[in-house]
Every structure is written in structure tokens, then in C-alpha cells.
Amino acid sequence: MADTVKLSASKLKKAAQTKFSLFFDASEGVVLKNLKLGNDIEAALKSKRINTLFENVNQFNARVKPSKRISAVSSLMKKYGDDVVIKAVASAKLMDDTKGIATKLETELVNGWMQQKKNVDQVFSILKIQDNMPDALRIQKIEILENFISLYNRRTYQDKHLVQVLTRGFGSDKYLLSSLGAAKSDIRVAEKATDLETAVLVQKVQRHIDGGLDSIMNSQSLSRLDRYVSKMRKAYGNNDVTLVESLVAKYGHERIAKALVDAKSVESSKQIATKLQTQLYETWLKQGMSVDYVFDLMQLKQLGENVVSSRGLDVLEDYVSLVNSKLTSNNAHENFIKTLSKGFKGDDKFTYLLQEASKKPKLEDQAVQLQNKLFQQWREDRLDAASIFPKIFKTDEETAFSWMKTISSQFKQFLESPA
Template identity: 35%
Template sequence: MRLTSFLVLATTALLAFVDIVSAETTITRNTPAAIHSNSDNVNELSAPKRMLRTHDEDYEERAGPEKLTGLITSGAAKMADSDMLNSHLLLKTNGVQFLKELKLGDDIATALQSSKMDTLATYVNLFNKKHPDSKISVIRTLTAHYGDDAVARALVVATENGNTVERVSQLRRDQLVDCQKSVDDVFNLLKLRDNDYAALSTRKLEVLEDYIRFVNTKTNGQESLAKAFTAGFGGERNVALILRAATTDTFARKKALELEDSLIKLWLSSGYKPERVLKTLRLDKDITRALKNVNLWTLGKYITAFNTNHPNNKMSTFGTLTAHYGDDDVLEALRSAMRALDTKKMAIRLQTEQLDDWFTSGKSVDDVFNLLKLGDDGFAFISSPKLDRLDDYIKFVNSKASGQTTLLQALKSGFGERELAVNLVQANTYARGSAGAKAKPLQEAQFTQWLDEGYDSISVLTKLFKVDETKLNTASMMGETVASQFKQFYEKANGVSTKVEPRRS
């Protein structure tokens, strides 16, 4: 009797359920494809329908209380879902309100894993059929509730989850199609500027790149990541700074170099000259600050690319700086930069370019002496870094042209024989430390040359200081000092006395 009552109850419930699902408002079972909800830009994808069968031979043969209980429970749940969907459709509940009704929570990552997402997609499809003039979409619903930034990040992460890859991939496609914003708008929506150079390693970057490709495909446009970052970070100078900083980050370095190359190509295609890039990067205000600015490396990289494109009009970073600031200011700034740890590397690079620029432009050693204005320094030239620059250039020229020019020859040519002798005497007297150590070998080299030319102390006075041989006592104090020091050198070299005896007429 108990079994009979149970069967009657079960049959009644099943028949009632069949009536419900057969009604005009039959609910479609949603597959992952149904996530691709209706929108004005996308063709609707209809989900396959599965109707509960009213006749099942297997059931007739093997139906039992346990199986009937399961069917009744499942049927009751479906009836509840159907009633809920229908009631919300009648109330014209919007997507966000329905999402809250599903209690998907405030964590988008968790929501994407939930089977309730299928229910949301089903509701969106039904809503759009019933209210074609007020269409909604799953992606708009999610972004309205969770925010563009959170949804974008979560979709990128969820793409790697095998359980949701189809659903998430469709949502990302819908995200692109549904978005009616510019590339710059999407950059701002993703709040990439807040990430600074870490934006280059965030998953949000994938969303922006996908959108750029989508826009270019649809509009045959010329949007690029370089343009988006330039606009998003407030100009080429700022984005260049960020990219330079990012090259020191393990995770961001690769993308930073790629983007830097894109930026350089953008400048090349725009016909920028090195001077224009110097100003674009704001390296044109103060040479000392420019040497400390990491954007100077970007300028150097651009000039390398520029020279590849213009082999007959090659430039250099050093040449660009001197053309803008002048030789004196650049040389002075380089001397200071060589003493600072944070600028020494750049200073060395620029000094190497400096030598090559001088040689390529056809400057002689005498030209460089004059360019460095060593003649204005008097005996203080011995302690000037400019002397090292001249010596470096002499060695550079000798290596390029198999020359035999010496530093002494260059100084004699620049100062003149007599003035050099005076400067070296004073340097030996007043210079200290390394400067004094430089003066002595130079003076000995000059004195050795005088010996080879047959000079004695009297010859020094008569030939160099133009003292009348009959009036040697009229020689200046400096002339007598030079002659006296040479006399000592002469005696040591020859082992003889060369006491100066003024001749009387």
C-alpha cells in the first residue's frame, strides 16, 4: 500500500513537471557558448535545448524508490529555477540585480568559477528575447558590478584555468566587442598608470594589447602600445623614463625593451632628428642634469637607430649635446660626471664618442688643443683633465693613422717652446700630487730635446728668451730660472760644468 501511494505521488509530480517545461516559457539549458550574450554588435548564439523526456523505457523497467526520489528532487530544483527566471523576466530585472539575486559574491575570480554563471547567461539570453529594445549582456553586467579593472584582471588570470577556459575566452571576446571606447580610454579604465613600470608585467597589459589588435582589425587603424603608453603616461619623456627604469626589472625588462624599440621606430617614422628627440626627452635645459638623466641612454639608442637609417649623415650623442650646449659646457660637465658614480659610465661613453667625433670631423691635434683652450690655463694646464683629453686624442689619432705625435710636441705647438718651458718650471714649483708628477717628466722630455739640438744654458737665454748674448744679465727672472734648471739637467747628463759667464764686449 505504501509503495502504491509513493508511485502515485511520483507520477503526479512528474506529469506536473512535464507540463511546466513544455510551456511557452520553456527554459533553455545553457552551454558555455551561451555566455556570448546578445548585443548590438554580435550575432546571438542559441543554446541547444534539452526537453525532459516524458517516456523512458529504462525507467519503466527499472524504476525504484531511490531513483524516483532523485528525479523528483532534480525536477523540483529545475521547477524552482524556472520559476525564478520567469518571475525576474516578468519584473524586467536588470543584469546586475539578477547577479545579486544569484549571490555570486563580490569576488569576480570566484564568480567566474561558479556554475551560476551559466544561469546568468541563460537569463541574459531570455531577457534579450523578451525585451529586445533593452538588451543586456553578461560582460556589461560583470563590469557594472565588479568594475572594469577587476574584471579585466580576473579574465586574464582565469584564461589559464582549464575548467573555465571556454567561458572566459568568450567573455574576453565579448569584452572587446562590447567596448565602445578608445584605446586611451581602455588604458585609463585599466588604471595602468597607477602601476608605473610594473604595468609592463601586469596581466592587464594583455587586455590592452588585445583591444589594440581588435581596434586595428575593425578600423584598419594604426593604434599601438607605444602610442597608448605615451598618451597614458603623459608624454614621450615620461614613458621613456618608465621604460628605462623597467629595463632593470626582471619581469618587465623584455616588454620594456620591446616597447622602447617601438617608441624609437615611431620617432624614426615621424622623421625626428636627434636634436628633436633631445628636446622631446627634455634633455635640453641643463647639461649637468642631462648627464644624470636615464633618458640620455634612450637618446643614444635612438641615434644608433638613426645612423642605421642615415649612414651618410651619422650623428652621435656627444655631437648632439655639443651642438646644443657648446663644446665648453659639455667638456666641463663631462669632467664633473667622471667623478660621480652615477654618471661615470655615461661620461666614459661620451668621451669615447668625443674622440671619434673629433677624428671623423678631421680635427688635428692642434685643433683639439685650441678647442680645449689649454693655452688659457697657464701652468694650471698640468692639473686640468683637459690635458688627459688631449693625450687620449693623440693616442687615438696615432692608432688610427699610424702617427708618432707625442704630448710634448702637441704642447710645444700649442704653447710655444718658451711658454711651455715657463709653465713647466712653475708647475714643478707649485703643483702638488699627481699634477706635479706630470710636470717633471714633461720638463725632462723638453730638456732632453734641447740637449739633442745642442742647447746649453746660454742658448736657452739667447734663443728662447731673446736675450742679447752680450747682455745676459738683463735676462728676466723667469728666463734665468729656466736656464738654471736646464743647466742642472745638462751637467747631470754630461758630467761637466756649464757655469754661465756673461760675455763682455
């Protein structure tokens, strides 16, 4: 009797599994038929039944081998077609009531392409971006491509870029720029098209930057490149593209900022370097970079005592001045020395670093200059040689270390000197 019961239970379990498998057969169409999502994909994405689709897919995938697993988006594609679903998912991400569902479907979509071993150029073709650039920008097909590129780079340890993929897809930057130029006339996507056009033009400028950074940081090379950028700005009606943006894209913010400090010190390149430096700092300001962020960007803390001779100090000080020039008298202004002190975790640690740097012949002059700026800040904060022990060093004079007493003595001499 017990054996009969076990056999019956086994048959029931097998029958249930068979029924479930049939529910999700190879065509993945049965589930959609049962859910009755209808023929309108947009309405389907708004329907509560779409959540049931995800639930059923999860249940099915839990019972099968990884190689047999399916996805909600692939099921929808079986019914509505790839192009229709991709376009609907892209559009649905723009709507508050369908954004969540669309994001889940997009995640399945890009993961599915990875599982199918698609490359970035193949996905460009699948998305049919070349057919209608304004449409691709409006419904955010470009964003889907970007998301796939990001995933592709992480999974394959490569470094593909959107502009490069688009350029290859269109055959050349000439045809890509032509398509973007047409898209700029569509008010709905004009801003996006301009941003993408700027990125393409920056890439064009980069191809004209020959040699290393040192070789181009002279008046002749910088002026030549600046003229080329001006020509492109006029030709494409795009004032967003700048030479400094192209230089940063190639060499990075830190290297360009420091190189421009050097170029400004040379009479022949001073004018063009000053122009580029202003553009760079204005860009930082527009991007919302704080003075603390620039401190980190210049990697000043990592330099230790050598910070006193770093060109990054000039960059930070100039940027602080620019930030303050944009503030009204009612705003709290930034402070170069306080920014440095904060970056080095306080006046006590910063002044100790300067004290140690001043002991090295090659760093002594710069260290003393910076220390005097710190002393001036203390003077403005109404500190004296005695009060720096409790307020700066968090101790009293009797138990203070010898280096603290040395700094107190130096500060006293500074206060006694003419202001």
C-alpha cells in the first residue's frame, strides 16, 4: 500500500513538472497566451499581468538547468518581435508608471546579449540606431547601447567607448556627425544630440594631438590645435567643444592642469595657456567640482613633504580664487590654506609636514613660504604663540613636543615681524 502511495505521488509530481514545462515550451509563447497580454505591447507593459510573467519565469528557471533558462523579455520578443519590444522598453523607461518594469526588462535584454556572446557592434546593429538617430535619442536607445557597453567592458575587461562604437556603426565620424546635425534640428533631442556631437568632435581633435604632453605644451602646437577647434566650432555650430576638453580626454585633468601651470610660466605660451587654464577651471566649476575635490584630484596628500614644490598647489590656489570670484559677499568664501590643512587632516599635521619639509635644502624655500601663509591665517584667526598649543596642537606648552615648541617660536617671530 505504501509503495502504491509513493508511486502515485511520484506520478503526480512528474505530471506537474510536465505541465509546467509545457507552460513554458521552447517557443515561450504559451505563457503569454495564458496571460492574455493582448497585441498592444505598450498596454502589456502597463498591465499588472506583466508581474505575473516575471513570477512564472522565475518559477520555471528555478526548475531547469541554467542552459534552459528563459527571460521575460525573450518571451515578449517571441510574441511581439525584437524591434517592437526593444523600442517599447526604451520608451517605457521614460514613463513613471512603467519605468521599473522597463528597467528590469532592459537588464534582461543586455544580459541576454552577453549570454549570446554579442559584441558592441552587433548590439549597435540590433538597436538599429543608424536608421533614425532622432528616434534613437528620443526613446533612449543610445542609453541601452551605453549600458551594454558598460556591462561588456566589465565582463570582458575591455575599454570600448560609445563614440567609437557609433563611429564604426555609421561608417565614419563624417556620417555620424551628419546624422547628429540633423537630430539637432529636433527640439525634443537637440540637447542630447549636441552633447553627443561634442563628444565626437572631441575625438576628432584628439586625433590631431600628436606626440607626448610635453611636446604639445608650446605656443606653436597649442595655437595650431586651438585654430583647428575654432574651425570645427564654426563648421558644426557647436560652441561646447573646446581644446582643453580634448586635452583632458587624452591626458586627464591632473596632468593637463599641472602642464598648463608650466606653460603659463613661459612667455611665448603664456597667453594661450592662460586661456586654456581658464576654460579648464570654468569647466570644473560648471561640473560642480569643489575645492576639496580639486585637492584630491591633484593627489596632493600622496606627495607628503614634496607637496610644497608641487604644481598642484598653484592649480588649487588659482581654482580657489576663481571660485571666490563667482561668489557674492553674502556667500562663505573658500580658503586656500584652510583647504590644504583640511586635506592633510588638520593644522597640526599640516604644520608638522611643513616643518619636516623645511629641513630639506631642496624644499626649504617653498616650505617656508607655505608656512608663512599658514601663519598669516593663524594671525587672522587671532591666535598667538601661546594659544596655538591648546587650539592647534590640543595640548599645553609644558607637555608639548619639541617640534610644537619650535613652531610656536617661529610663529612668535612671524607675529613680531611687520604684517
